[in-house]
Amino acid sequence: MKFIKIVVALLVFNSTALSQNLSQEKMQKKQITSKTIVFIHGLFMNNKTWNGWKTFFERNGYTCYAPANPKHNGQPADLRANPPAGLADIRFEDWLANLETLIDSLPEKPILIGHSFGGLTAQKLVESGRAAAAILISSVPPKGNITLKPSFFRANNKVVGPLKGNSIFNPKEEKYKKWFHFAIANTFTRTESDLLFEEFAVPESRRTPRAALKKIAKIDTKKPHVPLLFLGGLEDVIVPNVLIRKTIKKYSDENSIVEYKFYEDKDHFICGAPGWEEIARYCLVWLSY
DSSP: HHHHHHHHHHHHHHHHHHHHHHHOOOOOOOOOOOOOOEEOOOOOOOGGGGGGHHHHHHTOEEEOOOOOOOOOOOOHHHHSSOOOTTGGGHHHHHHHHHHHHHHSSSOOOEEEEETTTTHHHHHHHTTOOOOOOEEEEEEEOTTTOOOHHHHHHHHHHHHOOOGGTTTTEEESSSSHHHHHHHHHTTTOOHHHHHHHHHHHHHOSSSHHHHHHGGGGOOOOOOOOOOOOEEEEEETTTTSSSHHHHHHHHHOOOOOOOEEEEEEEEOOTTTTTTHHHHHHHHHHHHHHHH
């Protein structure tokens, strides 16, 4: 009897939460029929970011894929201790080719859910006609969008600054935990941020993020496209919401759907840090509407 009451309470909570989201947000009808999702992780992390999301959406009837980008497969602690050979040579083109191969093998065009640089990757895949819809979380903007906020430069300079050449960015040193707290998980205490660092942080090619400044990161935002949802945290430092808002405005086709939601007291890592469930539930509602 107690178990039944708990189940009923959960159902009521979930249905109430969903209806509140629908009534509070002016969502447009999208009629997205695809039941396949491809998750795309961002820089400094790998597909472990999506473990909870993958389980959540599979329980809600989706077939999910969460591939690691090239040279990112494995346990984060192992990758920090022994960075994969060839990681320094990985480029944005390698990310795209890896995902294009997967998507082209699927029986239907998938929904793309990308975080950070994975969001930029998803936008490129949308542009090439490989998606049924896309959810872009804390998304790096296409080439041409920039902000002069000092915190933005401070957060990004350690990665894309020219002084390190094409060496890998390996956050195994203690000093990088301070950077991770500032740039990625700034709404958490330093202790909490360090735990997230230990669980998720991986080495990265500097060539990949530098692509955001190059021609390959240009996107034709005026052409018709599938439904897009942009999500961001208002406390994001490394991709501040002003950049996401600029990207949203650039998508100008009047017959295409572009929607967005920004979360108070959330930083860059809203898809993997504690509290990710709230974001995932909102995405499920958006896809179902």
